[in-house]
Amino acid sequence: MIKKTQAHLFAASILLALLAVGLPAHAAASEHDDFKLWVEAVDLWVIEKDQDTSSSQFQEYRDLSSGLWAGLNLFGESAEGGDRNFAVRLRGIGRDDARYTFDYRLEGEYSFSLDYNQIVHRFGNDAGMPWDRPELNRLEFPDPIQGVSQDDILAFVASADRIDLGLRRDRTRARFDLGKMGKMAWSFDYAQENRNGDRPLAVAFGFGNVQEIPEPIDYTTTGAEISGEFNGEKGGVRFGYRISKFENQNDSVVWDNIFNAVEADRNPSRGRYDLAPENDSKMFFVDGRARVGEWWFNGNLVQNTMNQDDFLLPYTINTGITGVNLDGSTFPAASAGVPVTNADNEAEILNASANAGTQLGEDWTLTLRYRTYDYDNNSPRIEFPGYSRLDERWSDDHLITVPYSYSRDNLGVELGWDVSNTTNLALAYTQESWDREFREINDSDEDILKLSLNSRPNDKMTVRGSWATGDRSIGTYRTEAQLVFFVEEHGIDNLPGLRKYDEAARDVDDYEIAVQLFPKDSWNFSFGLSGRDEDYGASEFGLITDETGNFNFELGYTPGANLNFYLFGHNEDRDVFQRNRQSGSTLSTDPEDTWTAAFNEDTMTWGLGLNSKNDSGWTWDLSVHMSDTDGEIDFETPPGGSPSAAVDISNYEDIELVTAWLKVSYELNESVSCGAFYLYEDYTIDSFIRQGLQPFLAGTLLLLGNDGDYKANVFGVHVKLKI
Numbered sequence: 001m002i003k004k005t006q007a008h009l010f011a012a013s014i015l016l017a018l019l020a021v022g023l024p025a026h027a028a029a030s031e032h033d034d035f036k037l038w039v040e041a042v043d044l045w046v047i048e049k050d051q052d053t054s055s056s057q058f059q060e061y062r063d064l065s066s067g068l069w070a071g072l073n074l075f076g077e078s079a080e081g082g083d084r085n086f087a088v089r090l091r092g093i094g095r096d097d098a099r100y101t102f103d104y105r106l107e108g109e110y111s112f113s114l115d116y117n118q119i120v121h122r123f124g125n126d127a128g129m130p131w132d133r134p135e136l137n138r139l140e141f142p143d144p145i146q147g148v149s150q151d152d153i154l155a156f157v158a159s160a161d162r163i164d165l166g167l168r169r170d171r172t173r174a175r176f177d178l179g180k181m182g183k184m185a186w187s188f189d190y191a192q193e194n195r196n197g198d199r200p201l202a203v204a205f206g207f208g209n210v211q212e213i214p215e216p217i218d219y220t221t222t223g224a225e226i227s228g229e230f231n232g233e234k235g236g237v238r239f240g241y242r243i244s245k246f247e248n249q250n251d252s253v254v255w256d257n258i259f260n261a262v263e264a265d266r267n268p269s270r271g272r273y274d275l276a277p278e279n280d281s282k283m284f285f286v287d288g289r290a291r292v293g294e295w296w297f298n299g300n301l302v303q304n305t306m307n308q309d310d311f312l313l314p315y316t317i318n319t320g321i322t323g324v325n326l327d328g329s330t331f332p333a334a335s336a337g338v339p340v341t342n343a344d345n346e347a348e349i350l351n352a353s354a355n356a357g358t359q360l361g362e363d364w365t366l367t368l369r370y371r372t373y374d375y376d377n378n379s380p381r382i383e384f385p386g387y388s389r390l391d392e393r394w395s396d397d398h399l400i401t402v403p404y405s406y407s408r409d410n411l412g413v414e415l416g417w418d419v420s421n422t423t424n425l426a427l428a429y430t431q432e433s434w435d436r437e438f439r440e441i442n443d444s445d446e447d448i449l450k451l452s453l454n455s456r457p458n459d460k461m462t463v464r465g466s467w468a469t470g471d472r473s474i475g476t477y478r479t480e481a482q483l484v485f486f487v488e489e490h491g492i493d494n495l496p497g498l499r500k501y502d503e504a505a506r507d508v509d510d511y512e513i514a515v516q517l518f519p520k521d522s523w524n525f526s527f528g529l530s531g532r533d534e535d536y537g538a539s540e541f542g543l544i545t546d547e548t549g550n551f552n553f554e555l556g557y558t559p560g561a562n563l564n565f566y567l568f569g570h571n572e573d574r575d576v577f578q579r580n581r582q583s584g585s586t587l588s589t590d591p592e593d594t595w596t597a598a599f600n601e602d603t604m605t606w607g608l609g610l611n612s613k614n615d616s617g618w619t620w621d622l623s624v625h626m627s628d629t630d631g632e633i634d635f636e637t638p639p640g641g642s643p644s645a646a647v648d649i650s651n652y653e654d655i656e657l658v659t660a661w662l663k664v665s666y667e668l669n670e671s672v673s674c675g676a677f678y679l680y681e682d683y684t685i686d687s688f689i690r691q692g693l694q695p696f697l698a699g700t701l702l703l704l705g706n707d708g709d710y711k712a713n714v715f716g717v718h719v720k721l722k723i
Helices: 004-029 150-158 479-485
Strands: 035-051 067-078 084-091 099-106 110-129 132-135 138-140 161-178 184-206 209-231 235-248 252-256 270-274 279-292 295-308 322-324 330-332 345-360 364-377 387-389 393-395 405-418 423-437 443-458 461-474 506-520 523-535 541-560 563-581 594-613 618-636 654-667 672-686 710-721
Touching (some): 110 184, 161 209, 184 270, 322 393, 364 423
Parallel strands (some): 138 252
Antiparallel strands (some): 035 710, 067 084, 099 110, 110 161, 132 138, 161 184, 209 235, 235 279, 252 270, 279 295, 322 330, 345 364, 364 405, 387 393, 443 461, 541 563, 563 594, 594 618, 654 672, 672 710
């Protein structure tokens, strides 16, 4: 049965459709003798779901719950030439994943569209909720339970209420276009997305006191854009201004410590977590194209200013913590303000590109490319006399904020050669240069050489392929860059031989091959190979190699308009090798403390489908899909080192999903059709992350929503009307 709120939405959707019928019909009456309206489809389904567990994975991004599913397509156009038309499309009326769309157009003059889309995201069902919630961002634990024995806490948690962790995104978009087919056109685009719900959030009071709480989600993202476009015979330009704003109704969340009711230094009774800050973005953009003689040009320029001036919370919520100023004086850390009241963060982004090309004789082409991206963080550097770590205690490290900035420039040239009427070769060279602030290296350069082939030797075959090789060199690597967080002298914790992968020297080889075959008009076959090998051989510690290989194929058979068959498969294999050295408070120089980790992840996906329609009115739609991911980690460490032994992880990520879908429809006449469908899914996950989990472990409290294995069967019958 449809819930009351769903019934209200259903009624509102029907009203919207009726209004949409009346408004354009009335507008057209003064210009046309007639306005034709018709309902292309009223689609009604009755769905029955049977699922063996409460896992949220089955309906993570959709709503297939038992009940009524309804859809409606309504159209209208002027009888004289059809230059004025509109469409109303309603899908899943009243459901969590419903979508409602309205389009109205007067050909050659203007158009308007309005779209409302609900997107659901479920994280875990039947999660334990031991806290009371007097406010959305306030979680309270009963005082008599705080700090009692673990057995009593476990019993209380086991009897706690259950909640489903998830959120819904309500996305609305409106667009108005004026003069789209003329030389000068204007557009206005407005979008808003509201997110509401809960998602799991890991918080902590220390290394041995971790708690998982529901993070309250209630925020809105709003964006608007106005743009103009001019099109001439030999070029055109598009320009505009775009604004975006993020607003969060909850600036922080406060929760009670399940293990302690009396507040003191190193023993907090409550914690507070700062949530996503409100921010805004203002962007100007322009892009254009032109042709001058034998040359063509195109490019774009984007200037974006981002601001974040959120209020800064006090150091802690723990009234038992005493802060220490630089001069040695003390202050109550829970009530004293930080050195500034607001963040005052600002970043300027410049993104520009320019491309040019020309024909060199009959068989050769030349293309020049340039792109620059500059992220200039103008946020001030703010000094703090110390900080409260996890609301547990005061740390007197004198810290300073670090506004990272960087710029990236790409300069390239490509020479193309038409070997024949059916084959083209291209050789391209690109240099990518980075310049960074506050990072371990200031600059790096990567040279990339790429050879491409595009050939169609006959009308039954096409071949595309490419091979690229790159070499990134870096400047001086400064391990001491980690000290930019500290105002006063501080020790270096990072290994001197460690290289962060985005700053390390590397060699890259990249290849891709794709072949399409059309032996007959009814048959097509394609397959492809691709791979990428990254070698960080100059790094003593960190990422050493990252290798990825892909294979895919697809077979299609379409002897006519009433039959279509397809079969596809894809396999991806990834191998990653890392090396590091176990260290404590003092960096280790002992080679026997070095350990390695070899990751392997293999994902296979395949599927087949059959669509059939016969003259007697029957339509069949059958598909079967399967995906299987296996991941493992092999650890190695020298005997006698630290650690002296390592345990391999054979189930780093083992996930399998099997899906089968069958839909049968019968057309009684031109206006009425009916049918049924069946959906089967079987999902299994075996991961070390999930092994042995309970709602309450020593020093840990978990919400533990169900997002694991499931088997589900969904049945449905439907009737479709055309009016």
